[in-house]
Amino acid sequence: MAATSDTEQETPPLWQWVSVADYHPPKASVKVVSENWLATLRGRRRPDAADAESAASINHLEALSHEQLARIAPDPGWGGAVAALDGALGDWLANEQPERLTAFLIAPPHGGSAEILRLWAEQRQWRVLEPPVPEQILAGDSHWLSSQQLAEQPWVLPALERVYLRHAAGLGLIRQFLHQAYSGKLGRGVIGCDSWAWAFLRRVSPSGGRSKKLTVQAFDKERLALCFQALAEGPDSRPLLFRQANNGKYVLPPPEGTVDTSVSHSDFLQHLAAHSRGIPGIAWAIWRASLRARPDADTATGETAAADHHSPHPTLWITPWDHLNQPELPTPVGRNHAFVLHALLLHNGLATEWLARLLPLSLDRVLEALALLQDADVLEQTGEIWRVAPRGYPVIRKFLENERYLIDDF
Template sequence: MRDLLNQLSVLNRPFVVGCNSWAWEFLKKAVMAHLLLPPPLTFAPFDYKKLKGWFGHIAEKASEGNINFFNADDRSQFFTETEGSVVQDSYLNTLASESRGIPWIAWNLWRKSLRLERVEKEKRMEDEEEKESEKKKRSVLLGADRGVRVIWVEALASLHFPEEQKVDSLLVLHALLIHSRLTVEELLAVTPNVETTSVVPALLKAGIITLHAKSLMCAPAAYPQVRVHLEDAGFTMDQI
């Protein structure tokens, strides 16, 4: 990396250097990359309005109007032209915050919060003793009678983080975030003092990391929790 930076420092033409935010923080400390390169640029984070528009577009395109999404807390419908409920907007705000506005992370968290439920006929029937507001909430479920599938959006759930060998687990996760993905052999090379034999299977079982095409990576849906554990343990954090 030092050789590359030395070559770039005398290069007399425009160039682009790309890396993730975790790698950038590592390079700042390891080779003082920020002294030779300009401040990094990245995409603006997605707030709850952008997430709502994006998810709504995906849902409409994929389902052709045959799927309705309802908040499990107050039964309000997502992705309608009318303003969402306080609970719905609060959910999307939380999602934007938890994902740090990173679309890929937010999308994976959203997918993990979706649940299928068959709406019982009794739940769709009006009860004479119900309040008018409850009648209106239940009436939106009638879409199921027209062959429309109902999908419930539940509150974001936390994953169980293994407490055994936690320091080794965090070293593995920090390495994966810096490098984006690593094979087991590469992970051993960059974390030589870590007992990966037991740590990696435990993280895989907990859903904290995933294995794809022989490469390990931090599970997108686990990213918010991983950040919290790394920060609490005093690891160098990305700042973007």
């Protein structure tokens, strides 16, 4: 367990479901903004001796292997969010005649709403409604909806964004579905939706009125510390120290009884919370990329036998924030790239074929844009579906916001 002080405020729950209106992404402090500005200036001048020494202390460290990452920073899973969701929906579930039979869970990309809902439905033995295929959406195939017979048992639709296409013929089916859901004809159900699709659908369809709309509160630096420490402290793991590579500052609170009062705490997590907008999947991906170990480290734990012989705890080293290699958009970014990125976010992923059918671009232009964006590490492909990569999301969102595209509220 990490050390605490009497002056620290009570730690918030790791997974906290709140009304969408109460969602607050972490903001960078004045100190963090100033440091980012100074880092930019340093990048524009010639490096000095201090820069070289700092770089040397980092460059001799090694990235963790897949086995080490699986042990020290495994996939966080969504079990805690599922358990918290039961409490958040408790009153609505207990009410046999609620004011609205439909509730919504909204989450940003890599926020986990679809995965959480599938697990929750499995635990409660609710029916999972699979989305129509794109051809059914464009055809307005009402058979997809009429064949479900949803009113007979409670149901879950994990990904509402899979029921529409941004196309002249791609909105009829989702309007039918939402109209029936809001009217109560489909019975009790919970609908998950990506935040970008939600931003678009609010402008072309009813927004659900007084239906309950929940989201997981953003992960601030305190929640990130709890999350990463819990992942690293598995049932068979020794307590670890996480320290910044260039100055030794604590990045996570050290295990109880190991606090060195001469060592201060890093602001790495504050940078991470603000940059990732508190989205757990994005913060986790960046955290994994920041982890380093000395070449003589134990391959299973990251223990540094030579350098940390005075410490009974294995030490992991964190790349300083201003030394992290964050993905950047290729230069210049043209209109075609913006079209592709925006379409991928509005639909939470699309296949190449459907990008070409929905956008005013030829297939060749779509393929060119995808290849360039993939080379920049801002896109990833799973099967046929292209999505914005976790570490690429912050720079893409900022770019689209600056270009005045419709963005989400998360």
